[in-house]
Amino acid sequence: MNSNWEEPSVATVKEQIYKHMESEREEEWKHWNSWMPAKINYFIWRVGIERIPVKTELRKRGIGLDDYLCPRCRSEEKTVNHVISECVESVIVWRQIIDWLKLPSVADTSSCEKALTYADGLKGSILWRKTVKMEMQATMWHLWKARNGKEFKGIARTGESIVEEIKADTFLWLKSRSKVKDIVWERWEDFNIRDIIK
Numbered sequence: 455m456n457s458n459w460e461e462p463s464v465a466t467v468k469e470q471i472y473k474h475m476e477s478e479r480e481e482e483w484k485h486w487n488s489w490m491p492a493k494i495n496y497f498i499w500r501v502g503i504e505r506i507p508v509k510t511e512l513r514k515r516g517i518g519l520d521d522y523l524c525p526r527c528r529s530e531e532k533t534v535n536h537v538i539s540e541c542v543e544s545v546i547v548w549r550q551i552i553d554w555l556k557l558p559s560v561a562d563t564s565s566c567e568k569a570l571t572y573a574d575g576l577k578g579s580i581l582w583r584k585t586v587k588m589e590m591q592a593t594m595w596h597l598w599k600a601r602n603g604k605e606f607k608g609i610a611r612t613g614e615s616i617v618e619e620i621k622a623d624t625f626l627w628l629k630s631r632s633k634v635k636d637i638v639w640e641r642w643e644d645f646n647i648r649d650i651i652k
């Protein structure tokens with residue numbers, strides 16, 4: 455976790471997003487998820503507009519670094535999609551998440567935008583899609599966190615430990631922020647919830 459990241463309020467984040475949209479973007483931000491903390495919505499939005507400071511971008515802006523390699527796989531860190539979707543270390547996590555969510559293995563997580571679009575296009579209720587999408591968004595956030603942990607603190611995380619953290623975090627968000635409160639951990643662990651989230 456990036457400890458320098460202040461916890462912004464929902465109002466602040468929304469204001470910032472809408473201000474930005476008025477000035478630069480016409481379309482509405484459609485990926486806001488009210489079950490997630492504001493800072494994670496803010497992160498996902500910044501991913502969407504490519505404002506995440508990956509190393510190649512920093513170099514373009516003239517910021518000198520020791521190297522421009524991905525701290526986890528040591529290939530060039532060109533885009534945020536490398537960190538979140540393409541890095542071999544991230545692919546491992548996505549596979550486990552897709553498996554846990556009981557989605558078909560062809561689910562397209564090859565970029566952030568594609569993963570969100572995929573979740574939006576799933577067959578099922580609004581609540582179900584919102585839940586799956588929350589998992590996609592939480593996965594993106596945790597992969598960025600894992601990258602930062604390796605980059606700044608030298609902490610190497612296993613795919614399993616990242617997946618466990620995603621499950622635990624999103625369980626808490628659902629319990630505290632959604633109207634779906636009947637979920638118990640034993641079933642959540644197995645994502646066996648389709649009779650609860652219809």
Ligand SMILES: [Zn+2]
Pocket residue numbers: 524525526527528529536537540541542543
């Ligand atoms: Zn990598």
